[in-house]
Amino acid sequence: MTGPVLVAEHIGKRFGGFTALDDVSVSFEAGQLTAIIGPNGAGKSTFFSLLSGAVAPTSGRIRFEGADVAGQPHHRFTRMGIARSYQITSLFPQLTAHENVRLACQAIHASARGGLWRDRAHYPGLAEEADSTLALVGLLARRGRPAASLAHGEQRALEIAVALASRPKLLLLDEPTAGMSPEETKEMMDLIARLASERTVLLVEHKMKMVMGLADRIVVLHQGKLLAAGTPDAIRTDADVRRVYLGEGRSGRG
């Protein structure tokens, strides 16, 4: 163990009078795959928004590799090495699959990012990097197609590819299999297992069985609060978790 990559200290988020996330403290060890589970509206996506820098917490701190990063602009989080895929697909619809990914590659290279004069094709490696990322998620044959014209499952795969292209040290995946067919889900889970062998991954996933087999550690959120955190076995037998989550018969969902 090289110590925690990311530490959330008492973070919370209020939307007006509504508390979506309340005093959550968790730390994530390098190299681990952690699954975040919890019923609908538990605050999982909000938690991801805070950890990825999209939204600043209304309380608490976020430490990434030791530095307090809460409150920094979103693009800084990404450049530091935190990237996220979205529960609701969020792509550049009119641009090709290749360009979607290439844009993410370009953004993390300071020398390429804001170039005003040299042709984008002349920045070495970016196009190749984008293509190999597309190949990784099985979309290379679709590289020239506008993102909007891809099938749902393909868009979900592209969603992951765009996040991966930021070469994150910490990858946050928010329900990557949402709306996927069983075969696509299987492929996606295999891909996630492969991705997790090379970097730290946080995964929000409703399909409990899969998470249990895949994750090193499970974090359970409930009504904006941290309910439990531990190994899959510990979570399976946790009384609180059984009561509010498994007891509700939610394990069969999806």
Add this chain to the structure above:
Amino acid sequence: MTRDIAAARIMPSGADWSATAQRWRVPLLTVALAALPWIVPSQALAVNILIFGLYATGFNLLFGFAGMLSFGHAAFFGAGAYGAGIALARYGVGWFGAIAIGVAVAGVLALLIGALSIRSRGIYFSMVTLALAQLVYYVAFQATDWTGGENGLRGLTVSVIHIGPLALNFLDPVTKYYVILVFVVAALYAISRLLNAPFGAAMEAVRENESRAAAIGYDVKRIKLIAFTLSGLVCGLAGTLDALHLSIVPIDTLFYQTSGLAVMMVLLGGSGTFLGPFVGAAIFLLIEDVFSIWTPHWQLFVGIVFILAVLFLPRGVWGTLAAWHKRRSA
């Protein structure tokens, strides 16, 4: 895997054709514009297409590529025109210096208005740009000593242009056209480079999905401000050229109708395309030219054409042609 990638990258011939067209778009447009005075009914119309085509192109940079609909671009066109005009008429600056000053004034103004307006989004952004541009109009209207107020700025006739040992007669319409063309082509070349460069891609990312653009590491505010300023610079250049061409700067240059002109021309031709703004400007000005001889209500005809275009060619005339070709060759 490398071989897969290589295989997938071999493009169909249609894509080849559009890649070639893209590479040659500035030379092609240059040839077309060089031939323009001999094609359209009058020299005056040709110069207007040149100047307003550039103005619309500058506006399109912001609207078509970064997705920001400004209703205040008259401010930058006008700032260029007044900047150059005041330098010429009040301070006796040479023609080239006057152009540089006009462009610089427009750039500074764009930086200011941009910094204030990019805090808002969507329709609020549009309204802030409109309000700030009207403020500029009002100031110019009041500052009679500098701008000539509602009578416009006069006394800036440039009759001879010296380039090294060369003395060109700027009163000759043909000479004037080609001098202006040189500036327009230089600007088009720079814009084409910009659009092909990483920054052009980043602008499109902001247009397509602002929050994802930030999520993958782009500083969206910064991109917007740079896009806004560059757009203002181009429109400012168009304004300086208009001042040199007309030898006066009418106060209407700054009026919101001038802002609307850019919106109409770009929508007519096709936003987010390189050639669309010129096509739109040409159609608009051609209708004006032809119908204003017949009837004082020529704007009615422009209005009808505009409505028809928006209804039936939502991508604009050029945008539709380009999309149609892309589909056929895909």
